[in-house]
Amino acid sequence: MSIRHGLLALLEHGPKYGYQLRSDFEAATGATWPLNVGQVYTTVARLERDGLVQPGESDAEGRVTYRITEGGRHEVTQWFATPVARQGRPRDELAIKLALALTTPGVDVHRVVQTQRTATLRSLQELTRLKAHADERSDVAWLLVLESMIFQAEAEIRWLDHCETRLAVSAPAPGSTRPASAKAPRRATEVSR
């Protein structure tokens, strides 16, 4: 429901038209998650269906605008007042993957963890680079989003390392390929920042 509410919140600034909603949304979230234009129209249509927005007059250049309704305003207020619940969140694919990797025959858990760790670390570096870029332009919204992702990525790496130590205890020697090196799992290696 992120897009739905996001667009709705944007409409509290005043009536907007489709394309504008898209660019505003991307601006507000720092273009971190690109948003297909078509989706704006489908989403707004659904919002209209639910009575949360109304078609407004065409603007000066003849573009179709949408206006938020009383119900829409209420919905937004509600949205901001309600914390995001952990239960309401989508299942964490990574956690599921690792949990299942443990019990699935023929799966090298260590390998899975390391693959993910590398990928996450890489994305963390990329994020840090972007953050520097956002710092210059002092784009607060973008900064917040980026930092959120950075914090998450760091937590993920910590968790992966934690998993390795835990697995190292319960499954000492991972079978075939491994020349008895690399005893302690690579440590968190905090990236610059």
Add this chain to the structure above:
Amino acid sequence: MSIRHGLLALLEHGPKYGYQLRSDFEAATGATWPLNVGQVYTTVARLERDGLVQPGESDAEGRVTYRITEGGRHEVTQWFATPVARQGRPRDELAIKLALALTTPGVDVHRVVQTQRTATLRSLQELTRLKAHADERSDVAWLLVLESMIFQAEAEIRWLDHCETRLAVSAPAPGSTRPASAKAPRRATEVSR
């Protein structure tokens, strides 16, 4: 795609029937995310449609089992070998909410942050309680999932605190309601563990 792949991975243990898949999935992920039985059947039907599973013979008690195919096995291998990409993940609702709260008129960002912080902290405590419970039973899979959520919750709280300090700088006095108290935002207050 978590459920899809999850069920598929479970089928690598051998043929299973619907109800069994559900309980096994919940067992593997520690019942953290309850899974509606109906969904197992819809999902398995889609897997069959895509040629990743095949209906097997009925088992001793006459229950309809499903068997994983070669293609299915390949898919699972692929799944475990491919890291979960940040781009592929669903949009982070909390980040979006906060980013939009910044620019939406009439929204008390401080309040939003605090509300979320309280909720997250509460859920963190609940998670810690559950972890103790999982520790006793030494249920590794469940432990991993729980710890994943704990790490995430902690990161979220850190981030929220970070947001507050950042906001405190750019918006010193939040307008009307506030008797000039509470200068420094509540600190991270690491929970026991």
Add this chain to the structure above:
DNA sequence: CGACACATGTAACACGTTACATGATTTG
């Protein structure tokens, strides 16, 4: 017997997402 868990499905819907069709306007 009645309630409850087991077991299998189906129908319907929500949201997110992409691909495509169609114009108008701008710009190299």
Add this chain to the structure above:
DNA sequence: CAAATCATGTAACGTGTTACATGTGTCG
């Protein structure tokens, strides 16, 4: 002029999710 961007929409699909219908077996 041609290409790109702006702008609006639609059609179709995918997964996740719930609610319901149905039947069997078990247990108090």
